[in-house]
Amino acid sequence: MRKDYDVVVVGGGPAGMxxxxxxxxxxxxxxxxxxxxxxxxxxxxxxxxxxxxxxxADIPEMVDNIPGNGRFVYSSLHRFSGQQVRAFFGKLGIKTKVEDHGRIFPVNNRSGDVVGALERYLRQLGVRVRLETGAKGLVVENHRCQGVAAGEEVFTAGGVIVATGGLSYAHTGSTGEGHRLAEEAGHRITALFPAAVAITCSDGWIKGRAVQGLSLENVNLTLYNGKGKRLAAESGDVIFTHWGLSGPGALRVGRVVALEKQRDPAAVLQGKLDLFSERTARNLEEDLQQCISAAAKKSVKNLISSLLPERLVKVLLDLAEVAPETPAGEVIKARWNTLISLMKGLPLQVTGTRPLEEATVTGGGVSIKEINPRTMESTKIKKLYFAGEILDVDAHTGGFNMQVAFSTGYVAGEAAATALRETLDEVDSVGVNYD
Ligand SMILES: Cc1cc2nc3c(=O)[nH]c(=O)nc-3n(C[C@H](O)[C@H](O)[C@H](O)COP(=O)(O)OP(=O)(O)OC[C@H]3O[C@@H](n4cnc5c(N)ncnc54)[C@H](O)[C@@H]3O)c2cc1C
Structure with a gap:
């Protein structure tokens, strides 16, 4: 039977494009x-x-930064790596640069140019793009996907790729419709949860906005359960808000908080913020001792303010019950010990996370157990493929989610197209190479 298209892709995000x-x-x-x-x-x-x-990052490091089923995308990352993504965009005229933590951006910092370059390339390749056209159903017959229904229209196809994203920032279009399509086709959707998400805390000094907007570079954040068991330990920059902690370091821990709360909504969680991740408590004590010897009359607040932002110093002194104007030399040893332990482990009463809608990434999705990692094809329905955030794969922020979208999209696109051909050799004759 003649098909309208060889391949229909649902969703025009990075994975679908x-x-x-x-x-x-x-x-x-x-x-x-x-x-x-x-x-x-x-x-x-x-x-x-x-x-x-x-x-x-190289591929093993990438996988380390994909806490949600990173190993599943190992093969896709090999097929289309970060380097190849850069080369791909380079060929489209987008020069890229590396910033802190390996994050890669276009040199001109303009996301519009990147999307524009992809759109032009799709046109150049003859891809038909239909905007304002939402897929409403998949056409599945005899365990084989035959096309997509969108409104009154049905587009028949040799293969269908669903790349409709997750369920956060719904105003961008990620509203979870693809999950319904997958479910109707017989796929299991694992529980969705906010990943790469900010943490909420109930500490008075946070809710009282004493440190709202304050950011700290490269601190360590450790999460413990009610029994004191360590659940996560991450480092990175954090920002205090009036409801808790945001910033890359907090977002990395957020997914663990979300999972714990999903498992047990009553779970008691505590965070500890090491404000001096590069110094041991002993080093810190020695440094402070030197400062005190040099300026014993200086107020304890001013002395510590040479090491930490003043607003945070006030919080520490308050928690340690030390009057801010006390001369540093008059603060007793026990109080200094309390202050040092607060600096090395500022306690946070973690209550949960911001909602899924506000999460950078959606955890959970189409179960990877029903997807072939080498092709992204469903193992339940032939010629049905999935790519990007719709999958039960989630990564830390830093470019890893985009890479997952590009790699799985590339693999799905190639597999869907080549399944229609007899051999891979024919594809090689297309001659596009991003190495
Ligand atoms: C604020 C924010 C910042 C982020 N920053 C980073 C970052 O710095 N680095 C990083 O790696 N990742 C980042 N991410 C995550 C990254 O954007 C996503 O992981 C990535 O966009 C997922 O790509 P995708 O193609 O799978 O899905 P999406 O980008 O969500 O695209 C899915 C598309 O499908 C369309 N669609 C949905 N349903 C239908 C339907 N029924 N029919 C037709 N179309 C449909 C949607 O309109 C949408 O355009 C960020 C996310 C957010 C929200």
Whole structure:
């Protein structure tokens, strides 16, 4: 039977656009459906609106930064690595640069240019892009996906790739419709949860806005359960808000908090913030001792303010019950010990996380147990593929989620297109190479 298209891709985010591009590079006639008026709406806001394309980490390090089923994407990362993503965009005229923590951005910091380059490339490849067209159902017959229904129309296809994203920042289009499509096709959707998400705390000094807006660089944040068992330990920058902690370091711990709370909503969790991650308590004590010997009459508040932001110093002194104007030399040893232990482990009463809608990434999704990691094809329905955040895969911030979207999209696009051909050799003759 003649098909309208070789491949129909649902969702025009990074995963869907890459899938469409790769399928077309492999010679397929491709239709890309996007329900928004524009492609890549979420991609435009990544990396603070500068488009954090990928990360300079090598593949093992990438996998370490994908706490949600990182090993599942190992093969995709090999097939289309971070370096290849950079080379791909380089060929489209987007020069990239590496920033702190290996994060990669376009040199001109303009996410619009990155999305624009992808759109132009899709046009150049002859991909048909239908905007404002939401997929409403999959056409499945005899355990084989035959097409996509969108409103009154049905687009028949040799293969269908669903890349509709997660369930956070719904205004960008990620509203979970793809999860319904997958479920209707017989796939299991694992419990969704906010990953890469800010943490909420009940401590009075946080809720009282004493440190709201204060950011700390490269601190260690450790999470414990009610029995004192360590659940997570991450380092990175954090920002205090009036409800808790945000910033990359907090976001890394957020997914563990969310999972614990999902498991047991009454779970008691405590955080400890090491404000001096590069110094031991002993080093810190020695440094403070030197400062005290040099200026015993200086107020304890001023003395510690040479090491930490003043607003935070006030919180520490308050918790240690030391009057701020006390001359440093008059603070008794026991109080100094309390202060040092607060500096090395400022306690936080962790109550939970911000909601899924506000999470940078959605954890959970289409169960990876029903997906072939080498092709992204469903093991339940032939010619049905999934790519990107719709999968039960989530990564830390820093370009790793975008890389997962690009890698899985690339693999799905290639597999869907090549499944229609007899051998991979024919694909090689297309001659597109990003090494
Ligand atoms: C504020 C913010 C900052 C981020 N920063 C970073 C970062 O710095 N680095 C990083 O790696 N990641 C970052 N991410 C995560 C990253 O943006 C996502 O992981 C990535 O966009 C997922 O790509 P995707 O293609 O799978 O899904 P999406 O980008 O969500 O795209 C899915 C697309 O499918 C469309 N769609 C949905 N349903 C249908 C339907 N029924 N029919 C047709 N179309 C449909 C949607 O409109 C959407 O355009 C950030 C996310 C947010 C929210």
């Amino acid at each position: 890459m899938a469409a591009a790769r399928a077309a590079e492999c010679g397929a006639a491709v239709l890309l459906l996007e329900k928004n008026r524009q492609l890549g709406k979420k991609m435009l806001i990544t990396g603070g609106g500068r488009c954090n394309l990928t990360n300079a």
